[in-house]
Amino acid sequence: MADHKVLAGARVVLPTGIVDSGRVIVAGGRIVGHAPADAPSVDLTGHWVVPGFVDMHNHGGGGASFTSGTVDEVLKGVHTHLLHGATTVVASTVTGDMDFLAHRAGELSELAEQGDIAGIHFEGPFISPCRKGAHSEDLLRYPDPAEVRKLVDAARGHARMVTLATELPGGLDSVRLLAEHGVIAAIGHTDATYEQTVAAIDAGATVATHLFNAMPALGHRAPGPIAALLQDERVTVELINDGTHLHPAALELAFRHAGPDRVAFITDAMDAAGFGDGVYHLGPLEVEVRDGVARLVEGGSIAGSTLTLDTAFKRAATIDRLPVESIVRAVSANPAKVLGLYDRVGSLEPGKDADLVVLDAEFTLVGVMRKGEWVVEPRPA
Ligand SMILES: [Zn+2]
Numbered sequence: 001m002a003d004h005k006v007l008a009g010a011r012v013v014l015p016t017g018i019v020d021s022g023r024v025i026v027a028g029g030r031i032v033g034h035a036p037a038d039a040p041s042v043d044l045t046g047h048w049v050v051p052g053f054v055d056m057h058n059h060g061g062g063g064a065s066f067t068s069g070t071v072d073e074v075l076k077g078v079h080t081h082l083l084h085g086a087t088t089v090v091a092s093t094v095t096g097d098m099d100f101l102a103h104r105a106g107e108l109s110e111l112a113e114q115g116d117i118a119g120i121h122f123e124g125p126f127i128s129p130c131r132k133g134a135h136s137e138d139l140l141r142y143p144d145p146a147e148v149r150k151l152v153d154a155a156r157g158h159a160r161m162v163t164l165a166t167e168l169p170g171g172l173d174s175v176r177l178l179a180e181h182g183v184i185a186a187i188g189h190t191d192a193t194y195e196q197t198v199a200a201i202d203a204g205a206t207v208a209t210h211l212f213n214a215m216p217a218l219g220h221r222a223p224g225p226i227a228a229l230l231q232d233e234r235v236t237v238e239l240i241n242d243g244t245h246l247h248p249a250a251l252e253l254a255f256r257h258a259g260p261d262r263v264a265f266i267t268d269a270m271d272a273a274g275f276g277d278g279v280y281h282l283g284p285l286e287v288e289v290r291d292g293v294a295r296l297v298e299g300g301s302i303a304g305s306t307l308t309l310d311t312a313f314k315r316a317a318t319i320d321r322l323p324v325e326s327i328v329r330a331v332s333a334n335p336a337k338v339l340g341l342y343d344r345v346g347s348l349e350p351g352k353d354a355d356l357v358v359l360d361a362e363f364t365l366v367g368v369m370r371k372g373e374w375v376v377e378p379r380p381a
Pocket of ligand 1: 057059268
């Protein structure tokens with residue numbers, strides 16, 4: 001009982017609303033309801049305390065790739081994002097050879113078993129060549145349910161999500177297969193029509209992979225996937241709020257239409273996140289990062305981001321001027337819910353992991369706690 005910590009004086013964002021000068025009590029790695037009278041108190045007056053961020057779509061950081069890095073490099077990438085507030089990270093792979101991806105799934109599943117990552121997201125190879133973005137065209141394939149199954153099995157229960165172009169042959173059967181296995185079918189890198197997208201949602205798809213990016217634009221006669229994904233209550237839409245992938249007006253449109261409970265901020269980060277400009281690789285493709293923007297050397301496609309979720313939060317609060325409670329849902333609660341992790345993470349409630357982020361009054365990150373331990377310790381107010 002000696003390890004109680006009382007975080008006092010901050011504006012605390014709870015699922016029920018904002019509490020001014022609230023208290024968060026932590027013990028044994030979890031949030032608890034009460035503390036003994038002599039428990040040490042940390043004064044966080046003037047700061048915000050919000051739930052730790054949950055990144056459901058992230059390819060790496062700190063110079064390391066989740067697709068091709070060594071185990072130590074993957075851990076370094078996860079730690080880089082942790083320093084920026086992401087206390088839960090799903091490791092995303094990019095398109096690769098099927099045997100390579102199956103092998104990689106086995107390696108990443110060990111990290112998931114140890115609790116270092118919250119599972120695996122396969123982005124590709126089952127995507128559209130018309131909307132391939134920074135994926136190798138010669139390795140793309142149709143979403144044959146047997147092949148999708150191969151990757152899910154290789155991940156040994158830790159496949160969380162597969163992004164696929166559901167309009168391709170085998171697409172709808174693959175969506176059904178994923179739904180049956182409790183894996184999120186995410187619609188993305190797609191050239192689908194509005195009607196094809198509706199059919200995929202009816203088949204069980206529940207996530208829009210980086211809405212707007214790598215899919216047909218919204219048209220008034222051909223509304224395409226964007227309208228279908230925004231309209232349907234069953235779908236959570238991912239947004240990359242880095243100022244490069246989306247115009248602020250597009251972000252606002254999505255937020256207003258989907259409402260605060262169906263938006264998930266993601267980073268879609270690649271190796272350079274939290275690291276710096278330079279030349280990197282995304283799977284087999286060469287990427288140049290200049291001024292924080294990652295583009296393929298060949299063709300110039302945007303190739304993931306260098307975003308971290310603390311920056312996405314700050315942009316949302318200061319540039320997009322979204323309400324803090326809505327931002328908290330987008331970076332924590334909503335991704336936790338869609339991933340099936342909300343019983344453990346995603347909000348500041350007794351019984352959950354003591355994962356939290358401390359922000360100053362200008363929404364700059366000043367503290368990170370994971371499972372009750374400070375990773376970044378805030379200076380007392
Ligand atoms: Zn991605």
